[in-house]
Amino acid sequence: MKVVVLTGAGISAESGVPTFRDADGLWEGHRVEDVATPEAYDAQPLAVHRFYDARRAALGDVHPNPAHVALARLEDALGDDLLVVTQNIDDLHERAGSQRVLHMHGELLSAVCRSCHERSQWTEDLGDFPPCPRCGLTDLRPDVVWFGEVPYEMDRIHAALQDADLFVSIGTSGAVYPAAGFVMHAAAVGVRTLELNLQPSEGTSFFDESRHGPAGVLVPVWVDELLG
Ligand code: BV8
Numbered sequence: 056m057k058v059v060v061l062t063g064a065g066i067s068a069e070s071g072v073p074t075f076r077d078a079d080g081l082w083e084g085h086r087v088e089d090v091a092t093p094e095a096y097d098a099q100p101l102a103v104h105r106f107y108d109a110r111r112a113a114l115g116d117v118h119p120n121p122a123h124v125a126l127a128r129l130e131d132a133l134g135d136d137l138l139v140v141t142q143n144i145d146d147l148h149e150r151a152g153s154q155r156v157l158h159m160h161g162e163l164l165s166a167v168c169r170s171c172h173e174r175s176q177w178t179e180d181l182g183d184f185p186p187c188p189r190c191g192l193t194d195l196r197p198d199v200v201w202f203g204e205v206p207y208e209m210d211r212i213h214a215a216l217q218d219a220d221l222f223v224s225i226g227t228s229g230a231v232y233p234a235a236g237f238v239m240h241a242a243a244v245g246v247r248t249l250e251l252n253l254q255p256s257e258g259t260s261f262f263d264e265s266r267h268g269p270a271g272v273l274v275p276v277w278v279d280e281l282l283g
Contacts, residue, residue, distance in 0.1 A: 056281075058133060059212075059219045059246075060126060061237055062141045062148070065226020065253055069120040069271040072113070072145055076228055082106055091201045100196075104182035107197040110144075111163040111178070119151035122225065122270035125278040127152035132282050138215045142227060142234050144199050159206040159234065165198035174198055206233060216240045223249045223277070226270045229258035238262060251277060 064074035080087050083106075089095060096103045130137050130153050139156045141148055144163045148156045166177035168187035175188050177195070184193040200206050216222060222241035229235040238248050238261045250256060250265040251273040259265050266273050 056133065056221065057136045057215075057219045058129070058138075058221045058223065058281075059215050059237075059241070060137065060139045061222070061224045061227065061234060062126075062139065062143060063225070063227025063234070064143060065228075066122050066141075066270045066274070067117070067120075067143055067145055067147050068226065068253075069122070069269060070117045070147055072117050072143075072147070074226075088202050091199070092203055093201055094203075096196060096201070101182055104180070104197070107163065107199065108180040108182050112180070114145060114163060117145070117147065119147045120271045122274035123147050123151035123153070125275040129278045129281065130155060140212055140215075140234075140237075142231070157208055157212065159200070159208060159212065161197070161199035161207065163197070163199070166195040167198040168192065168194055169196055170194040209233065212237070213240065216246065217244055219246045221247045221249065223251060224256070224258075224262070225251045225274060227252070227256060229256035249277070 068074050075087055082090055090103060090106055126139055139148055139153055140159055141156060142160050144161055146164055164176060164178060165174055166181060167174045168190060170192040171187060171190040173187060173189040181195055186193055187195055216237055224238060235258055238258050241248050242261055248262045250259055250262040251270060252267060253269060254267055255265060
């Protein structure tokens, strides 16, 4: 049984990580689409760094919840037959024990140098423009995929969707592409599709089955069912 799971901010909500909708998509009065863009970074790098430095620092105060733990348990059982694709930039899947996690929108704990393109593990602030560990230039940016940028590993994701028996979407509003289109790709090639979300997402009509409730409750129940 090959399974592809897509997670969004909703799977981390019960861990205390605010979702984009909770903030009504706003941050300090700006729309996220207006601050999470290369143009915003070029125009006001410090403000954008502040947005990510605060979220990176907040990782220390949050912990994986039963939904993350259940997916790690599923990976123990399925191994390479499970791929978790996350839109989240937190490290809660990894801290719950998942090893095969694909961060299609990058990670808070990574920085990329705009000069030499080296990606480095990063835990500190970037707002004080530290030097790149490889080239020494002060040109590090958050290693996250902004609006208008190409998500990571799209080919690998599409190959996994083609080859899957089941696609499960957990805790995402289905508002942002290309992630929001994965269910259509899966359905088009006959993959069974399941949505686990607090409320119907924008793409809920594309799913064979939708269950609504907190991920911390729904995901362990679903994993128990799957592992029978
Ligand atoms: C691209 C990283 C080309 C940074 C993010 C017009 C029409 C269609 C598309 C576009 C358009 N104009 C522009 C576009 C493209 C654009 C886009 O989709 N815009 C939207 C606004 C219309 N997309 C892009 O630019 C992407 N790049 O298209 O490149 C391309 C395409 C294909 C192939 C090659 C090239 C790049 C987008 C990535 C942006 N970066 N994040 C950061 O984190 O700061 S996006 C960010 O928001 C997330 O990563 C996620 O992807 C997205 C939505 O967030 P969710 O995770 O879904 O969270 P949200 O708050 O929205 O929803 C939470 C859900 O959880 C809710 O449903 C809620 O009910 C539920 N929930 C809450 N609590 C719980 C719960 N569920 C369960 N349990 C709970 N307790």
